[in-house]
Amino acid sequence: MTQIERRARSSGPDVLIVDDEDDIRELLELSLLRLGLSSDGAATLAEARALLGQKRYRLCLTDMRLPDGDGLELVRYISETCRDLPVAVITAFGSMDNAVTALKAGAFDYLSKPVSIDQLRALVKSVFSVTAKDDDDSKKDTSSLTGESPAMVQVRSLIEKLARSQAPVFISGESGSGKERAARMIHDLGPRAAAPFVAVNCGAIPENLMESEFFGARKGAFTGADADREGFFQAAHGGTLFLDEVGDLPLPMQVKLLRAIQEKKFRRLGDTTETQVDVRILSATHQNLKAMVEATRFRQDLFYRLNVIELRMPPLRERAEDIPQLAGILLARLSESSGLPPVRLSEGALRALKAYAFPGNVRELENILERAMALSSGEFIEADDLLLDPSDMGEASPAAPATPGGADLQEYLDQVERHVIEEALEKSGGNRTAAARALGVTFRSLRYRLERLGIKE
Numbered sequence: 001m002t003q004i005e006r007r008a009r010s011s012g013p014d015v016l017i018v019d020d021e022d023d024i025r026e027l028l029e030l031s032l033l034r035l036g037l038s039s040d041g042a043a044t045l046a047e048a049r050a051l052l053g054q055k056r057y058r059l060c061l062t063d064m065r066l067p068d069g070d071g072l073e074l075v076r077y078i079s080e081t082c083r084d085l086p087v088a089v090i091t092a093f094g095s096m097d098n099a100v101t102a103l104k105a106g107a108f109d110y111l112s113k114p115v116s117i118d119q120l121r122a123l124v125k126s127v128f129s130v131t132a133k134d135d136d137d138s139k140k141d142t143s144s145l146t147g148e149s150p151a152m153v154q155v156r157s158l159i160e161k162l163a164r165s166q167a168p169v170f171i172s173g174e175s176g177s178g179k180e181r182a183a184r185m186i187h188d189l190g191p192r193a194a195a196p197f198v199a200v201n202c203g204a205i206p207e208n209l210m211e212s213e214f215f216g217a218r219k220g221a222f223t224g225a226d227a228d229r230e231g232f233f234q235a236a237h238g239g240t241l242f243l244d245e246v247g248d249l250p251l252p253m254q255v256k257l258l259r260a261i262q263e264k265k266f267r268r269l270g271d272t273t274e275t276q277v278d279v280r281i282l283s284a285t286h287q288n289l290k291a292m293v294e295a296t297r298f299r300q301d302l303f304y305r306l307n308v309i310e311l312r313m314p315p316l317r318e319r320a321e322d323i324p325q326l327a328g329i330l331l332a333r334l335s336e337s338s339g340l341p342p343v344r345l346s347e348g349a350l351r352a353l354k355a356y357a358f359p360g361n362v363r364e365l366e367n368i369l370e371r372a373m374a375l376s377s378g379e380f381i382e383a384d385d386l387l388l389d390p391s392d393m394g395e396a397s398p399a400a401p402a403t404p405g406g407a408d409l410q411e412y413l414d415q416v417e418r419h420v421i422e423e424a425l426e427k428s429g430g431n432r433t434a435a436a437r438a439l440g441v442t443f444r445s446l447r448y449r450l451e452r453l454g455i456k457e
Contacts, residue, residue: 014055015039018048018062018074019090028061031120045069045077052082059127060087061111064098072105079106086127086164090115103308109166112264119264122238122278126166126191145178145185146329147322151314155182158311163189168261170306171284173313176363179284180244182313187240192280195239200232203248210253211269215260218270233266236279246306247287247298258302281306316358316365323353323365330366331381334373343373348383356388375445384441387448418453421446425455 017028017039025041032039040055042048045068048060060078064071071089078087086108091099099110108127111119145156162169163186171179180199187197205213216231232241243249249257260266261281265274283306292298316323327345335342345353349372358364372385421439428434436446449455 014057014059016042016048016051016057016060018042018045018060018066018071020044020063020065020067024063024090028115028120031115031117032124034117035121035124037124043067045074048074049077052078052085057082057085059124060085061090062087063090064092064102072102075102075105075107088123088127100304100308103165103167107167108164116276118276118278123166128191145181146326147319148325149314149319149322151319152322155311155313159185160189162186162309162311165309166280168281168283168306168308169311170289170309171282171311171313172289173284173286174315174359174361175286176361177313177315178362179286179313180242182311183240183242183244183282183284186282186311187242187280190240190280192239196236197240197242198232198236199242199244201244203245207250207253210250211256214253214257215266216268218268229268231266231268233260233277233279234275237277239279241279241281243281243283243306245285245287246283247285247289247292249298251297251299254299254302258299258305261302261305316361317356320354324350326362326365327353327369330369331373334366334370338373340373341379343376343379343381346380346382349381349386352383352386352388352393355393357393375442375448377442377444382442384445387445414453417449418455421449421453421455 015032015037017025017032019025019028019041020043022043025043029039029041040051040057042051043066045066048062051057052060060074062071062074066074075087075089078085087106088109088111089099089102089107090111090113091102092113099112102110109123111123145152145159147153159182169183169186171182173179183199184197187193200214212229212231214232216234217229219228243257256266260277264278265276267274289298289303289307293300293303316326324345327350331343331345334340353365353368360367368386368388369381371387372381375387376382376385421435424435424438425432428438432446432450433443436443439446441449
């Protein structure tokens with residue numbers, strides 16, 4: 001059967017196969033035909049460029065080694081001239097460095113030789129799911145990462161691009177900056193949205209249970225394994241596995257994780273055969289992984305596999321202009337969940353929040369607002385209700401009093417606050433309402449301070 005006859009009998013989008021070996025092109029062509037896809041073949045970069053100039057394809061598969069160049073040149077050419085065309089590279093067994101380099105250059109995914117039909121099917125499914133989603137702009141929602149600051153606009157734009165790829169993404173950022181939310185959005189906007197999103201906190205798993213938790217175990221593999229157990233990789237098959245706080249993985253587990261990512265297969269505890277797995281790996285940590293690599297506490301090869309593309313989540317102090325919008329959304333959510341009447345921030349409270357450093361980022365903002373709602377009286381939250389730590393206030397805030405040499409700042413401030421409150425209570429004869437009035441705070445705020453400082457009447 002000639003190529004023209006095969007194309008006439010097949011249906012669906014076209015695929016361009018670029019490989020200088022006739023038998024590999026034929027094998028891929030027949031495999032795609034079984035999946036209902038037609039294909040064209042090219043043996044060189046020049047032939048591939050010519051076909052790309054004549055036709056529109058919806059997927060390109062290219063070998064890394066070609067007679068007149070390499071696959072990376074084609075990846076870069078497609079990235080510049082055919083930006084909507086996903087391209088996957090075919091790498092020799094064990095050549096993961098080439099695969100990582102291609103992903104960094106803009107490749108959608110990679111296939112390892114010998115290419116299995118399951119691998120090819122998973123890739124094709126991912127590619128054409130992406131294309132279908134691209135035609136439906138209503139599904140492109142990045143609104144859950146709130147903010148119109150330049151930093152957040154850039155983050156949302158990058159997330160939309162990352163969602164189209166299958167490359168591993170490393171999400172860096174401080175605690176509470178929204179790393180898991182970004183990972184979920186990458187999953188939800190991508191071709192795996194209908195498949196599982198499995199989030200794993202690597203720091204919360206006991207070291208002796210890590211292997212069974214990640215890869216599963218057969219019945220009887222260890223004491224207490226009274227049934228077959230599914231691991232995180234199996235649970236995420238077809239979808240996304242998000243490894244949060246990946247820096248907490250012990251070195252022995254890093255070795256096993258590296259192999260599972262490279263080979264796209266793993267072996268359950270107690271099993272004699274390996275299981276093929278199709279997952280996209282996203283990872284995150286608040287730690288400095290590069291420093292950990294230098295200190296030999298994190299494997300360099302695993303770092304490069306995870307950090308193919310990096311997404312940095314900006315801390316809240318770098319986008320203070322987003323605080324009013326964020327606070328409004330959080331207050332509305334807190335009011336609804338608690339059944340309390342809606343409240344707003346006063347101008348003074350907003351100024352105080354904008355001057356605050358937020359070491360805990362958005363998560364800390366939510367905690368501060370929840371506490372302030374309980375302390376405030378009326379429809380406005382005042383600056384005094386926020387109880388912001390003076391040691392984390394920026395230059396715009398009043399300077400905190402100097403501490404005696406070597407003293408802990410918070411301890412010193414608590415002593416000053418305790419002294420002022422006790423003096424006010426003494427002057428008011430123990431009347432807390434009058435003391436609150438004299439101090440210029442609400443009664444609820446004074447009651448909170450009494451409890452926090454352990455002041456008893």
